[in-house]
Amino acid sequence: MSLSSRHLIGLFGVPKDDIQNILDTAVTFREVLERPIKRVPTLQGKTIVNLFFESSTRTRISFELAQKRLSADVINFSASTSSTKKGETFKDTVRNIEAMKVDMIVVRHESSGVPQFLTRISKANIINAGDGRHEHPTQGLLDMFSIREKLGKLDGLKVCIIGDIAHSRVALSNIYGLKTMGAQVSLCGPPTMIPRGIEMLGVKIYHDINKAIAENDVLNILRIQLERDAGTTIPSLREYHNYFGVTSERLEKYNPNILILHPGPINRGVEISSEVADGPYQIILDQVTNGVAVRMAVLYLLGTMN
Ligand code: CP
Numbered sequence: 001m002s003l004s005s006r007h008l009i010g011l012f013g014v015p016k017d018d019i020q021n022i023l024d025t026a027v028t029f030r031e032v033l034e035r036p037i038k039r040v041p042t043l044q045g046k047t048i049v050n051l052f053f054e055s056s057t058r059t060r061i062s063f064e065l066a067q068k069r070l071s072a073d074v075i076n077f078s079a080s081t082s083s084t085k086k087g088e089t090f091k092d093t094v095r096n097i098e099a100m101k102v103d104m105i106v107v108r109h110e111s112s113g114v115p116q117f118l119t120r121i122s123k124a125n126i127i128n129a130g131d132g133r134h135e136h137p138t139q140g141l142l143d144m145f146s147i148r149e150k151l152g153k154l155d156g157l158k159v160c161i162i163g164d165i166a167h168s169r170v171a172l173s174n175i176y177g178l179k180t181m182g183a184q185v186s187l188c189g190p191p192t193m194i195p196r197g198i199e200m201l202g203v204k205i206y207h208d209i210n211k212a213i214a215e216n217d218v219l220n221i222l223r224i225q226l227e228r229d230a231g232t233t234i235p236s237l238r239e240y241h242n243y244f245g246v247t248s249e250r251l252e253k254y255n256p257n258i259l260i261l262h263p264g265p266i267n268r269g270v271e272i273s274s275e276v277a278d279g280p281y282q283i284i285l286d287q288v289t290n291g292v293a294v295r296m297a298v299l300y301l302l303g304t305m306n
Helices: 016-032 058-069 090-098 114-121 137-151 170-180 209-215 237-244 248-254 284-303
Strands: 047-052 073-078 104-109 125-131 158-162 184-188 204-206 218-221 259-261
Touching (some): 058 073, 125 137, 125 284, 137 218
Parallel strands (some): 047 073, 218 259
C-alpha cells in the first residue's frame, strides 16, 4: 500500500492510514535490524542525498544508516564544507545536486518551510529531517512507534509533551501525529515556553509538572533550546530544573508507571535528571534504534512510489 503523498514534509494533515502504514512497515524493518546481515535490496539503484544545513547526530546518522540498509546510493552534503560558503544560493545548490540525478532528498534546515520550498524546485521525493520550529515528522513517527511498541497502542493514551514547546519542531509533529492516531495530547511548561493559542490544536495545557506526571501515561521531554535563545524565556536553568525538571523523586511520588521519552540531545540536570535519563522509566535509546527502522519504512514507501 503506498502513501497519499510522494513527500514527507510534516505530519499535519497526514491521514491515519498513512501513519499506520509507516508504523506497520517499520515493524518489518525493525526485524531486519536484528538479523546478522542487516541489508535488503529494496532501494538498489536509487540515489539519495542528505542535505544538512544544521547540526545533527541522531537524525543524520539514522537516515544514512537506513539508506544503506536499503542498499541505496548515499551522498552526504554538509553546508559547512560546501560551496554555499563561497556564496552559492540554496536554490542553485539544490539545482546542481539535482543535475547529478538524485531520486530523493532528505533535508534539515534552520528555516521553517525549506522542505516545502524544495518540493517546488526539485523533482525528487523530499523528506523533512527537521525545519526550524516547524516539524520533524520522522521524529514524531519514531516516537509513536516506540510508544506503541512499549504500550501496545496509541488510541486513548494520554501523552504529555513537556519543556520548550515554543522552540520545538518535535512538539508539533507529535501533536499532529498522536492526535490523528487517537491519543489525548497535552503540553506542560512555563507560560513563556507555551505558544499562545496552541490549545486551539486540541491540546490541554499544564503549568504544574506534578499534575502532568500524575495524569498521563507518557511524558515526552523536550530540551531547552539554548541555541534558539530559549534561555531568555526562563530565569535560569537551575530554576527551570527546580520547577519543570523530570526527576525520579517526582516520578516515584506522582506516577511510577509513566513511560519517559526524550528525542535527544538531552541536557542532564536541566529538563531531565541523570537518574531518569539512565533509569527504568525511559526508552530513550530504544527510540534511537527504532528511528532507523521508521526511516527505512518512510524511504521505502516513498522511494517505491515513483
Ligand atoms: N532528535 C534529533 O533530531 O536529534 P539530532 O538533532 O541529533 O538529529
